[in-house]
Amino acid sequence: MQKMLMDVDTGIDDALAIAYATSLPHVELVGITTTYGMAPVEYSYRNTCKILEYAGADVPVRKGADKPLQRSRTYSGRIHGTDGMGNTLGHVNETVSTQSAVDFMIEQIYKYKSELTIVATAPLTNLALAIAKAPEIVDMVGSVVIMGGAVMTPGNVTKFAEANIIIDPEAANIVFGSTLPLTMVGLDVTRKTLLTTRDVERWKEKDGKLGKSLAPCTQFYLDAYKELHPYLQGCALHDPLAVGVAAYPDLVQTVPMFIRVDLEEDALGRTTEDLHREGSAQPNTKVCVQVDADRFMKDFFHRIG
Numbered sequence: 482m483q484k485m486l487m488d489v490d491t492g493i494d495d496a497l498a499i500a501y502a503t504s505l506p507h508v509e510l511v512g513i514t515t516t517y518g519m520a521p522v523e524y525s526y527r528n529t530c531k532i533l534e535y536a537g538a539d540v541p542v543r544k545g546a547d548k549p550l551q552r553s554r555t556y557s558g559r560i561h562g563t564d565g566m567g568n569t570l571g572h573v574n575e576t577v578s579t580q581s582a583v584d585f586m587i588e589q590i591y592k593y594k595s596e597l598t599i600v601a602t603a604p605l606t607n608l609a610l611a612i613a614k615a616p617e618i619v620d621m622v623g624s625v626v627i628m629g630g631a632v633m634t635p636g637n638v639t640k641f642a643e644a645n646i647i648i649d650p651e652a653a654n655i656v657f658g659s660t661l662p663l664t665m666v667g668l669d670v671t672r673k674t675l676l677t678t679r680d681v682e683r684w685k686e687k688d689g690k691l692g693k694s695l696a697p698c699t700q701f702y703l704d705a706y707k708e709l710h711p712y713l714q715g716c717a718l719h720d721p722l723a724v725g726v727a728a729y730p731d732l733v734q735t736v737p738m739f740i741r742v743d744l745e746e747d748a749l750g751r752t753t754e755d756l757h758r759e760g761s762a763q764p765n766t767k768v769c770v771q772v773d774a775d776r777f778m779k780d781f782f783h784r785i786g
Contacts, residue, residue: 482509484593485727486586488545489720490518490603490645491528493561493702497785498602498720499529500691503538504784505728511589511597512541514582517554518603518648520565522547523573525603528565535694545582546606549649560705567701582607587615595623600727602628602720604645609652612659619661628723629653630667630740630752632768637710642750643668646742650750654742657752663766665740666723667752670733670772674722674781675715678703684786692786718781725777726769732777735767 485508489495502510513533515525526544533540548554562568586607590597599622601608612619629645630653636642646653657663681699684692699716706716726733741755758764 483507483598483728484509484511484596486511486589486597486599487513487724488516488582488586488599488601488603488607489513489525489529490516490520491525491532492519492565492603492720493567493698494718494720495519495525495602496528496532496566496698497695497718498600498724499532500536500695500785501721501781502600502724503533503536503540508728510538510540511593512543512585514543514545514586514607516545516582516603516607517547518645519561520556520563524565526577527573528570531566531570535691541585543579543582543585544577546610549604549606550609550651552649552651554648560702560709562698562701567698569698569701583610583614586611587618590618590622594621597623598727599625600723601625602645602723604649605629605652605656606649609649609655612655619659622661624662624664624727626664626666626723626727627656628666628671628720630665632667632669632752632754633770634668634672636750637668639750641743641748643752646752647750650742650744653750654744657740657742657766660765664726664730664735665752665766665768666726666733667769670769671717671719671722672713673772673774674718674777675713676703676718677715680782687786689786695785721781722772722777725781732773733769734771735769737764738766738768739764740766740768
């Protein structure tokens with residue numbers, strides 16, 4: 482049984498990723514840590530708990546960072562709604578106090594060591610803070626699959642940068658600059674896994690509780706994509722693909738690289754190959770460059786429908 486810890490900013494595509502992870506028979510989701518990103522951390526925490534309720538899954542959830550390491554974060558609500566779930570859940574009325582996400586993450590790494598896969602589908606603040614607090618974990622964890630970045634394709638926030646990276650580029654640079662065993666599931670592959678309006682209509686037509694529960698917020702996500710990225714003819718399953726790659730590594734072809742994150746303002750958040758990295762013979766990041774999109778999409782809809 483594969484042990485998986487998710488680090489999320491739930492977010493509609495995070496919600497779909499969580500639902501997918503809970504459905505995989507060979508995956509044990511040992512916990513979920515939450516952070517800010519697509520909505521404030523109070524919302525991502527609440528949203529995560531709600532998705533687990535929809536899925537009928539009993540998984541520990543911990544609340545983490547509420548802002549980037551050095552920057553501020555504002556929320557437009559344009560893609561995920563002001564509540565992070567397409568305005569389907571509304572405002573948070575109370576904050577639940579829990580064990581720190583960073584401490585929980587470190588605890589799980591110590592517990593499972595090389596058996597653990599971390600799937601990070603949010604700004605990398607929690608992971609960077611965990612490295613700062615317990616730097617030894619970089620040599621303990623089995624693998625870290627990151628949804629973020631773009632190497633051979635334009636960004637989705639600027640022409641260079643993908644959202645999860647540019648929200649906290651300093652944290653991303655710490656993570657990519659570490660010796661963690663990373664797999665980067667970036668826009669190079671996630672834009673090839675598209676959910677369409679017809680797919681959501683099928684969820685509404687079926688009797689499955691999970692698909693029906695996810696359909697309203699997913700429609701909001703689709704409508705935002707129609708406005709912002711009409712050429713894609715659907716919305717990208719960014720975060721679910723990261724779960725898919727963690728569970729089925731042979732879904733993708735990868736190229737080994739050292740990755741650096743640009744911190745200069747004119748190219749902030751750009752993820753590029755670092756040709757000058759020293760101190761290691763082998764690159765620590767597998768950059769996904771091709772994906773078996775049909776196989777992934779069939780499995781995703783089989784499990785969520």
